[in-house]
Amino acid sequence: MDVLVEARRLGRRFGKVIALREVSLTISSAEVVGLLGDNGAGKSTLIKILSGVLRPSEGMLLWEGREARFESPRDALDRGIATVHQHLAVQPLLSVARNFILGREPERGWGPFRRLDMRRARAITEAEMARMGIDLRDPAQPLGTMSGGERQCLAIARALYFGARLLILDEPTSALGVKQAALVLRFIRQAREEGVGVVLVTHNVHHAHAVADRYIILERGRLRGTFQRAEVGTGELLDLMAGASTLEAELAGRARSDST
Amino acid sequence: MSREFGNSGADERVRHISLFRRLMSRSELGAVSGAVLVFAFFSIVAGDQGFLSFPGILSWMEVSAQLGILAGAAALLMIGGEFDLSIGSMIAAAGMAIAIPIVEFGWPPWAAILLAFVLALAIGYANGTIVNRTGLPSFIVTLAGLFILRGATIGFTRLITGRTQVPGVKRFTEGDPVAQLFTGNMHGIPVSVCWWLALAAAATWLLLRTRFGNWVFGVGGDSDSARNMGVPVERVRILLFMGTAVAATIFAALQVLDFGSADVNRGQLKEFEAIIAAVIGGCLLTGGYGSAIGTVFGALIFGMAQQGIFFTGVNTDWFKVFLGGTLLVAVMFNNYVYRRATRSED
Numbered sequence: 001m002d003v004l005v006e007a008r009r010l011g012r013r014f015g016k017v018i019a020l021r022e023v024s025l026t027i028s029s030a031e032v033v034g035l036l037g038d039n040g041a042g043k044s045t046l047i048k049i050l051s052g053v054l055r056p057s058e059g060m061l062l063w064e065g066r067e068a069r070f071e072s073p074r075d076a077l078d079r080g081i082a083t084v085h086q087h088l089a090v091q092p093l094l095s096v097a098r099n100f101i102l103g104r105e106p107e108r109g110w111g112p113f114r115r116l117d118m119r120r121a122r123a124i125t126e127a128e129m130a131r132m133g134i135d136l137r138d139p140a141q142p143l144g145t146m147s148g149g150e151r152q153c154l155a156i157a158r159a160l161y162f163g164a165r166l167l168i169l170d171e172p173t174s175a176l177g178v179k180q181a182a183l184v185l186r187f188i189r190q191a192r193e194e195g196v197g198v199v200l201v202t203h204n205v206h207h208a209h210a211v212a213d214r215y216i217i218l219e220r221g222r223l224r225g226t227f228q229r230a231e232v233g234t235g236e237l238l239d240l241m242a243g244a245s246t247l248e249a250e251l252a253g254r255a256r257s258d259s260t
Numbered sequence: 261m262s263r264e265f266g267n268s269g270a271d272e273r274v275r276h277i278s279l280f281r282r283l284m285s286r287s288e289l290g291a292v293s294g295a296v297l298v299f300a301f302f303s304i305v306a307g308d309q310g311f312l313s314f315p316g317i318l319s320w321m322e323v324s325a326q327l328g329i330l331a332g333a334a335a336l337l338m339i340g341g342e343f344d345l346s347i348g349s350m351i352a353a354a355g356m357a358i359a360i361p362i363v364e365f366g367w368p369p370w371a372a373i374l375l376a377f378v379l380a381l382a383i384g385y386a387n388g389t390i391v392n393r394t395g396l397p398s399f400i401v402t403l404a405g406l407f408i409l410r411g412a413t414i415g416f417t418r419l420i421t422g423r424t425q426v427p428g429v430k431r432f433t434e435g436d437p438v439a440q441l442f443t444g445n446m447h448g449i450p451v452s453v454c455w456w457l458a459l460a461a462a463a464t465w466l467l468l469r470t471r472f473g474n475w476v477f478g479v480g481g482d483s484d485s486a487r488n489m490g491v492p493v494e495r496v497r498i499l500l501f502m503g504t505a506v507a508a509t510i511f512a513a514l515q516v517l518d519f520g521s522a523d524v525n526r527g528q529l530k531e532f533e534a535i536i537a538a539v540i541g542g543c544l545l546t547g548g549y550g551s552a553i554g555t556v557f558g559a560l561i562f563g564m565a566q567q568g569i570f571f572t573g574v575n576t577d578w579f580k581v582f583l584g585g586t587l588l589v590a591v592m593f594n595n596y597v598y599r600r601a602t603r604s605e606d
Binding site for chain 1 (some may be wrong): 465471473475486488
């Protein structure tokens with residue numbers, strides 16, 4: 001396990017708002033890190049810095065031990081940091097294979113006759129999905145025919161095939177039912193087996209607990225702590241995530257203020 | 261996630277796909293069967309009044325060809341998720357860029373034609389860049405372009421020539437090698453038809469067999485995710501806008517060099533006719549889906565109906581009613597296809 005990315009005292013301000021303050025962490029290869037926190041905890045700011053969408057206001061990022069400045073998502077992608085977003089806005093009418101190769105199309109022939117190698121595109125798509133345990137019925141089928149879970153898996157398989165070493169998954173299971181979520185979580189485990197580092201951003205502690213080796217918990221822009229999987233159960237995780245305000249306490253508080 | 265329920269068995273999925281398959285193929289088939297229908301109708305009604313005679317066929321082929329040249333480029337742009345409403349004004353501007361230097365300044369025709377194409381590339385580049393930089397809908401940006409370009413064409417033409425028409429181009433263009441590409445026939449087939457078929461073939465190749473074509477689909481489907489996947493979204497858009505401007509210039513060259521005159525009012529409403537042909541051809545207004553072959557048949561429906569009504573002897577005013585009706589049916593059909601395809605996201 002090598003350290004892929006290290007953050008040292010990262011901070012990010014948006015005008016007066018401090019979204020992230022003095023967050024230090026490391027993520028290594030072949031591990032799944034669950035990034036947890038309530039809304040506004042700074043999860044999305046943190047992953048946007050890691051994936052090159054935002055620049056930090058303070059602190060620094062190290063990629064494989066060297067200081068790294070990502071000017072764009074493309075920069076991060078070139079180093080091997082791939083982000084798969086919650087809303088996979090891919091074109092449902094385009095075929096699965098065409099979606100898979102988008103942006104990195106295999107070609108053959110030369111000069112004016114250089115053209116897409118669709119046969120290879122289909123073969124790659126089929127092979128990569130099969131390797132991760134999904135049997136594609138037909139890579140030429142429109143993407144719209146795949147389930148939400150299968151689409152998340154396709155996006156992950158695509159990132160891995162094109163050389164991702166750190167995968168950032170932003171709420172990959174939040175819109176999915178139990179079976180579909182299980183499919184994606186199995187896929188995440190498979191990615192770890194292949195030596196990829198995974199940051200799993202989620203609200204769902206059960207999903208995090210199913211695959212994560214370690215948890216990083218943010219609260220109101222600060223690092224609340226990192227915990228090994230063995231140290232905490234799902235119940236404690238929930239408490240940690242919510243901070244002082246558990247759901248019961250919030251409800252009780254509301255009831256009190258209503259009665260006065 | 262309505263699909264969650266029936267997901268246990270494989271049967272449900274297989275049926276699902278085959279349904280898609282049929283719809284997908286039908287979307288292009290819509291334009292083809294529409295063209296067959298229109299052809300059959302006018303063959304019966306106006307077949308013996310000249311619709312099926314050789315000059316008759318050439319006449320509707322030429323109308324289809326001129327529109328088809330514009331529609332092919334407009335279809336690519338629409339698949340890429342944008343519109344260009346400045347096509348019609350570009351036709352007038354390019355026509356003047358060809359006619360004025362030839363007639364007023366004594367330029368050789370090839371140089372004037374070259375100037376028009378350079379102008380088109382610059383305007384297409386400007387359209388694309390403004391859309392990229394501002395993030396505004398191209399519908400609005402090119403609507404502004406429609407007026408600016410038309411107004412500038414009228415202004416400059418009157419400033420230079422004192423009129424709004426430039427006649428007498430023909431006597432300068434005889435024997436010019438480049439002008440020959442835009443006039444007359446090739447083995448009896450009008451050059452406009454040759455241009456149309458060649459450009460449609462090129463557009464189809466580009467769209468289905470090249471990396472650029474895949475990018476066009478990706479940009480039109482969702483430009484943000486395409487960008488995240490490494491597609492040079494901005495460059496694709498600029499090239500597509502250059503494509504529509506160049507198509508408008510080819511149209512202008514065909515008209516000016518064939519008629520021998522240019523007029524500042526040329527090309528009005530052509531931007532909408534091009535969009536109509538693309539939509540009848542199966543392109544989605546929201547981008548990300550469509551075909552160049554379908555658009556060929558969209559233009560053919562347009563050409564056959566316009567000339568067919570003329571041959572029947574019915575007042576040609578009714579053509580516009582037919583056109584609007586066809587457009588409505590085509591859009592509803594396309595929308596139906598799209599809704600079926602994205603049903604699992606509902």
